[in-house]
Structure formats: structure tokens, C-alpha cells
Amino acid sequence: MSSKPKPRLRIPRGTRDFPPQEMVKRDYVESIIRQIFERYGFRRVQTPIFETFELFALRSGEEIRSKMFVFSIDEGEMVLRPELTAPICRMIASGAIDLSAKPLRLYYIGRCYRYEEPQAGRYREFWHAGVELIGSPHPEADAEIIALAVDVLQTLGLKGFVLRIGSLDILRGFLYDKEVPEEVRNRLIGPLDILSSAIDKLRMYRDKLATGNPLDKNELMDLTRRCDELRLWYEEEMRKALTGESPIPVEQLKAVEPDPRLYQLTELHKSGQYTELVGFIDAAIEKLKQARRLRWTFYGITYTDDRGNQIQYQLPADVADRLLAMLDLRGSRETVFEKAQQLFHDSPNALKALDRLQEMLDLLEQHGVCDYVVDLSIARGLEYYTGMVFEIDFPPLGAQKQICGGGRYDKLVEEFGGPPLPAIGFAFGFDRLVLALELSGTSLPSLKRADVYVIPVKPDVLPYAIRVTKALRTAGLCAEMSLLRRRLGKELSFASDAGIPFCIIVGPEEARQNLVTLRDMRAQEQQRITLEDAIRIIKSRT
Secondary structure: OOOOOOOOOOOOOOOOOOOHHHHHHHHHHHHHHHHHHHHOOOEEOOOOOEEEHHHHHHHHOHHHHHHOOEEEEOOEEEEEOOOOHHHHHHHHHOOOOOHHHOOEEEEEEEEEEOOOOOEOOEOOEEEEEEEEEEOOOOHHHHHHHHHHHHHHHHHHOOOOOEEEEEEHHHHHHHHHHOOOOHHHHHHHHHHHHHHHHHHHHHHHHHHHHHOOOOOOHHHHHHHHHHHHHHHHHHHHHHHHHHOOOOOOOHHHHHHHOOOHHHHHHHHHHHOOOHHHHHHHHHHHHHHHHHHHHHHHHHHOEEEEOOOOOEEEEOOOHHHHHHHHHHOOOEEOHHHHHHHHHHHOOOOHHHHHHHHHHHHHHHHHHHOOOOOOEEEOOOOOOOOOOOOEEEEEEOHHHHHHOEEEEEEEOOOHHHHOOOOOOOEEEEEEEHHHHHHHHHHOOOOOOOOOOOOEEEEEOOHHHHHHHHHHHHHHHHOOOOEEEOOOOOOHHHHHHHHHHOOOOEEEEEOHHHHHHOOEEEEEOOOOEEEEEOHHHHHHHHHHHO
């Protein structure tokens, strides 16, 4: 009779197991984060691992369903939380926290879930570590939040990170002055963020090739995929335009006609024609912008007005052009502000927002944070952001280089039914942060088995060995007692292989005299002494 084959159980895609040698690194990084957060006066909170689907759909719309783990129970539709800002705002709005002691300084470290295609640096189960500062509308709050994020990275010893700072207040102020409806203003954030992210990745590939470095396999595939998606859109739109189904004129569509080099990317890369690829990517960036402009100005943005009517708002060409020009405003503070003032010269609210950002940067520099890039292309992708936004990148991570992001969201608590409360926060992508520290060569602790290994040489001495082990632990030492009854030679070899610096050997004579034999594994020396002396020696040498 044949035995039934054992099932091969696999870990779900996009999740990971963390063995002890990995957890010791993660625990260390978490301890530093907690220490710095609490040094700034933040106190830890915790929210459920799942929330109502409505909590996240309220601001991001029904379309986020496909990006989350949604399930139904007797109370309705639930979702594994994709982030923690909304749950904390829900908690505040529900009255669970005393609001009289504003500003509230809250922090969290917890698991989050998104139903996305797993790739290097992106998982379906991941950890966020972040803060929320609730109750201050002033720029000093923005400055302190950014300074806190930088302080964490500097304390961890991470070098080579890039801090980028922008402001959605400028974008929102410009659109308000151009009389763009509020719901349209909100719905522009997502597409802008997607476009900005795509352009950022293409620029990264371009810069890598421009310095003579080849793209890796995944980068080349990503470059091809992004450009091929634009090709497919163009071909479908051209087909519709020729049959009168598309509102976009054929002549304007030709601005995004595919570059023939698209079909030769692999060959060009393999033959080292990097200059040719740099030119191709520069052209692709402009075509991406033009494709978005055509969608905005001809198809428009669909939203529902106060009466429940579906409105298709076509963005004025001038407004679309300036939004796209805004994506290029990144660099030094002086250069970006000069160009931004020219771009938004006729928008009083955008100019006021620029002044507020200037004031915040002045305060940030008082915190000692002077190394940053002003980047007005940052959109963050979530509609609830209202003011200053920032991101921190670690370029060696490649396409998934962002390790921190956040900004101001002054209306979210109120939208969840709470009082009007200005707020600002950020979150570290904990998994990417640990990876960044490893890639940068930052010293992280390695797994330590124990300070001392207690070896009872016979079962008869187990009671005494247990008392010795307990005393060692009570004294604050990490003590492990053998549980396998192996020969003394094997036990000593095990301790040596495990890197345990000391062994305490307990035999009948030690038990009778109330002593222990302490063996220094590094010096290969041993002595029979009192337990108190053994504890003192171990503590002095570990």
C-alpha cells in the first residue's frame, strides 16, 4: 500500500518568513525608530489589522478595490489595512483620544497589505513605521516632522539618501485660481502621481545609461513595458480617431506616435548603444506627458456633482500645460522657486503657497537639515494630502528607491466625522529601510545565540544545573542550558560552532561543592569557581 504524498505547502506570494538572523536586524532597526520617535514626544498607538472598506474608499474611490485585500463578514465589506494614516484619523474622529492636549503626537509600527504584483522591494505584506502630528497648522510642525525622519536615518547610520520636498498646496492653489472644480482638483492627484513616478523611473534609467552603466534585466523590462503601454494606447486611440470614435484629432495624436527604436531596445542595449537609448528615453518622457495632456484636454475628468449628475470636465490646455511643466520643477531651492514664480505668476494662491514653503524650509534649516532637493513634481498619489509633501529616496534600491514619504493632510479627520484638525505625518517603508541599511554597509547586529551555555554532564545534576541557569538569567545574562544530553565533547563543539563565548560545566563534584566550571571558549581556558565569580567574569568580558 503506497503512502500518501506529503503536501508541499508554499508561502503566499508577496509575503516572507523572517528567521532569527533576520529578526535580530529588524528588531534593532525598530528599537532605534521607537527611541527617536519617543525622544520627540510621540507615543505609540495601535489600530485593527482590518478596517471597513468604506474607510479607504471614502477618499480614494471604488477603484482602489482591486489594489486591496477585500473580504465580507456579517458587518459588511472589510479590508486588510493598506496604510495607517486613515485608521488613526478614524480613531481620532471616533473620540478615542483626548483632543484637549493638542498637538497630538502619535506613532505606529505595524503590518499593512496591498494586492499588488510582487517585485523586488515591493510586497503584499509589508511594515510601516510612522508618525502623525495632529493639531498644528503651522510650518514649524512641517519642519519638525521632516527633521524627525532625517534624524532617524542619521541615527541608523544610513548615508546617501535623498530628501525631496514639494507642496500640493501650490498645485491646489493654482487649480483653485483657474476655477477648476474641487472634485476635479482631487482627481488630478492620482494621475499626476502616476505620471510623475513613471517619469522619475525613466529619468533614473536615462541617468544610469548616460554614465555608461547598463540596465539590469528588470530595469530593461520595465522600460520596455512602460513604452509599450503607451504604444498600445496610441494604436487603439488612432484606430478610434480614424473611425470618428475618439475626440482627439489625428494630427494631435501623431505627437505620441511610437518611436521605431522601441522595437530595438534589447538589441541597442546589448550592443552598448547607450547614447541612442538616452535619446529614446528623453523622447519617451515627452510623449508620456503629451499623452496625459490629450486625455485631460479631450476626454477630461469625470466626477459627480452635488446633484448626482455625472460631469465630464475638460481641462483647459493652458492649465494642463502648466501642470506638466510643474513636473520639471526640481532642483536647488533658488532655481526651483525662481521658475515656479514665473510659471504661476498669475495665481495668487499658488504664490502664497510658495511663500509658505519658503518659510517652512527656513525653519527646517534651523534643525540642521540643509541637504535637500525642492521637487514640485511630488504628488504622493493620495487625495487627502493638502500641503507640504516630502519623500526620501535611497537610489541604490533602484526602481523601488523610496524609503519614506509623507505630508500635510488638514481635512481628513473632519471628513471622517471628527472636528476640523490640521495634521501632518509620514511613514517609513520598514522593509525597504532595512534593505537600504544592508546595501549601504551599515553595521547591523548579528544573531547572538547566548552569553553562556550550561552543560549538565549527567541527568543526576539537572536540578543544580537548572538553578544555575536561572541564577544566570536573573543576573541579566542570556543563558541557554543543554536539553539534549549529549557527550561533553559534542556539547563544547556545539557551543563553539554557535559562537557562544562561555560554557558552564556542571558535574557531580560541582553540584556537591556548590561551584561551577567556567570555560572561556575563546581563550580555551577553564576554572572551577563560585557562580557569583562566574557571573562577574562573564559580564566583564561580554
